Amino acid sequence: MKSYFYIILLMIMSTSLLAQSNFKAQQLTFERVKQAYGEKWNSLQKELKKDQITGKFSLYIAAYKAERKLEIWLKENNQKQYKLFKVYPFCQHSGVLGPKLKEGDLQIPEGFYYITAFNPLSNFHLSLGINYPNSIDLLRSANEKPGSDIYIHGKCETVGCIPITDDKIKEVYVLATEARNGGQNQIPVHIYPFKITDTNLNKYLAQFPQHKAFWINLQQGYNYFEKYRRVPQVIELTNAYQFK
Structure with missing residues (x-):
């Protein structure tokens, strides 16, 4: 019985590893992804080598709405700390500071998310979808429809997503594909209203005092x-995030 159990376990592990290593190959069957690799991968590899990233790596994405910046942080899988790799500007923006509350409010969400979708056939060239709404978003929306389909994407138009142009999404999509193919099953995307220093917090709370408890929670x-x-382990409690 034990040997049978181990055989089954090895089969499951082998299938998982095969699917993982085939992710890039599957993505490359799409013309836009193939084109993105052809245009961007060689130069990205040179930049990675310059930053002493030569093996498989993990990716962390941080977005700041007030600064309109998307930060790409990387670390080799045998390292503990992330290093800033690139910063991309939002090329368009909608809504104001504060969380997304309902469908159609044009707000970019704020909170702690991760990539759930790689879309090589996006209407916005290439796109990476996040797990909005999470449980805290659903609670905040109350009886309203919270909306969905929040992406980091190409082109330069938005009604609540983060657009960075077709040229830049190629780089981010390639890096996300490499991270996913290298074993990172959950790529974190943390969206902040602004860089939450104490100075900035006081500055923006003067204009948006209703978000004080939420932003102080995000600041943690x-x-x-x-x-x-290092990216904290994020736990979604009843009405707030907890971090480990």
């Missing part, structure tokens, strides 16, 4: 990464 996750350069 922001501070953890700033201090340790």
Whole structure:
């Protein structure tokens, strides 16, 4: 019985590893992804080598709405700390500071998410979808429809997503594909209203006092990464995030 169990376990592990290593190959069957690799991968590899990233790596994405910046952080899988690799500007923006509350409000969400979709056939060239709404978003939306389909994508138009142009999404999509293919099953995407320093918090709370409790909660996750350069484990409680 034990040997049978181990055989089954090995089969499951082998299938998982095969699917993992085939992710890039599957993505490359799509013309836009193939084109993105052809245009961007050689130069990205040179930049990775310059940053002493030569093996498989993990990816962390941080977005800041007030600054309109998308930060790409990387670390080799045998390292503990992330290093800033690239920063891309939002090429368009919708809504104001504060979380997304309902469908159609044009708001970019705020909170702690991860990539759930690679879309090589996007209407916005290439796109990476996140798991909005999470449980805290659903609670905040109450009886309203929270909306969905939040992506980092190409082109330069938005009603609540993060567009960075076709040219730049090629780079981000390739890096996300490499991270996923290298074993990172959950790529974190943390979206902040702004860089949540105490100075910025006080500045923006003067204009948006209704978000005080929420932004102070987000600041805990922001501070953890700033201090340790590691992505915290995020736990969604009833109405707030907890970090480990």
